[in-house]
Amino acid sequence: MRGEQPSRASVPDVAEALRPAPFHDQFPAARAVGERGDETTVGRLVEIMVTDPRRAAGAAVALDVLDARGYPVSPDLLFDALARIRPGQWRDTYDTINAPSLSWQKRVRELTPAEVSSTRSLPVSEVVFAKIAQLLRDHAEPRHVPALVQLLAFTAESPSDNYSRDAARTHEARVRDVGYQVLPFVDGAAAVDVLADELRRRPDVDKVRRALCKAVHPHAVDVLLEFLAEPPAGTGDANQVRSARGDFAAALGRHRDPRALEPLLALFDSGAGGQGLAEFGGPEVVAAMIDRLEAPGGTRALGAIAVLGKVGDSAAVGPLVRFLDANAWTGPAIKPAVEALGRVGDAEAVQALCAKLRPVDHENAELMAKIAEALRQIGHPGALPALRRIDPGPLGQWDLAKAKDYSYDPEGEAKYWYLKRCDDIHQAIVALESAAR
Structure with missing residues (x-):
């Protein structure tokens, strides 16, 4: 629901309000612009964010506040803004800003005073691209998938001089990264298929795999199960295949789809996949890990202990204590078992x-x-x-x-x-x- 409509007199002149200043000085004014602006302010802020490096950080903050108040930025407007940014367009004006580290993955309301007053220097383009990606993640819909696919295939013109070529490569990477950051959060099977096809085409690129593993649509479970059974050809050597399977297993665990439980247990028994079971959690996982912990001559006790500690279910306390007693509190699994009892946090283990x-x-x-x-x-x-x-x-x-x-x-x-x-x-x-x- 939108907040109270401001009077026309109360809507600030955006460019005047966002005076060029260090970020911690610009922050209060930028927040005020967002708190007093309306739908007419959104387009002006996007324009400032992509054309005026001295005010870009403030415009990003104001857009965030407006978005939280119910004045969202249209994805079409953001795609248009991306198309208008040119490689190296800020190099001769103002290359960096004093902005809070990591905060561009956060909302304004989540910033701490220390982050607001941080003096870490970030490229303006990094801030702008990150904010565009963040807003698109919140508002992109299945109909925007073709536009996101175009971002993945974006190629910048290669100029003649070295500086411009480097700027073009950086720009190209940042545009593509917007696509990888947004597609996983589009609630549609088509977005998952795009990422799956991209991984088949570029199986050795970690960012592609990470994007697929973040996909939220249920169709991702089908694709992840396929890749868990057989990672795409060209993934790499045995260690890289093992790492990829671990990523797919962890993603399946986060989906908590019942179809994934048996494949995850099979992967665990083969010597991997513990993180996926820890993400999956629940009574079935706890029971399966206790069985493996208590199995005579079991070879997966250490992995089971790690999973039980991460799941944090109090049903694991008794079996963990019995395991410690049975092994005379010696051996390589003892310290992990003690750590697991601490993570579970149940008073039953105190004695x-x-x-x-x-x-x-x-x-x-x-x-x-x-x-x-x-x-x-x-x-x-x-x-x-x-x-x-x-x-x-x-x-x-x-x-x-x-x-x-x-x-x-x-x-x-x-x-x-x-x-x-x-x-x-x-x-x-x-x-x-x-x-x-």
Whole structure:
């Protein structure tokens, strides 16, 4: 629903309001433009964003605010703006702006004061292209797929001089990236098919695979299952194929389609695919991982522990504790199991973890630190008496820094890590005491 309509007198003169200034000075005025503007302001802001580098960041902020108020930017207007940007058009005016790092993937309302006052320098074109992609992700529809396909095939004219050629290549990459960033979020099967065809054509390009793995339409499950079974020819060597399968598995897990569960379990049993099951979650995954954890002579215990920790279901606590006891708290899977109990965060594990606390020495410092951190994550004050009994006490940061200076030889390195883990234990105790107050 649109906000209260401003009077014509209250709609600001956009160009005048967005005076050229460092971003943190321009930000309040830009936000005011968005809060007081209306549908007539949108087109003017897009014009400023793609033609006036001194005001581009402010225009992007104002468009974001207007969009949140119910005055969206038409995708057709954004496609037209993209077509009008020329390679290197800002090189002779104002190449960079002081703008918040990473914030162009955020909405204005999500910016922290620190991000607003950041002085990181970003190219104007980077800010403009990112904002166009963000707005298109929100508003592009299936009918816009042909226009997005044209972006993927965009080719800039190659000028004669080297600087212009570099600018043309950068411009070409940014235009194409808009297509890759937007297509996954178009709610239509055609967008998924475009990305699938693009991956078959360019199977070794990571950004194409990442785009397909972000696709939100249910049709993506069919394509991902196909590629999980047999990645596109030309994906690369065995390690690259394994990595690609991991990406497809994780994407399938995020869709949580029941058809994906058995293929994901089969992939897991072959030695991969844990991230996909962790993303999938749910009682079926937890039960399957507990079965593999408790299987006699099971070879996938370590992978099952990792999945159970990421899923975070309290049903895993009992099996994890039994696994620790059955293995005498030794072996390569013990520390991951302790970490998993901490991530699950269920108080049922407190007694078992506290029972294994011992006075800290060079042999057990790493395990004691992991148990202390797991207890901190669980956050149950009942763990404090046992933790206090092994507390090595505060360690001055100067002592730790001094120890690190001597970590270039084996003896010095061992001392540093021992002191670091002692400090980790003490800090975990301090954090738990603070939370218990």
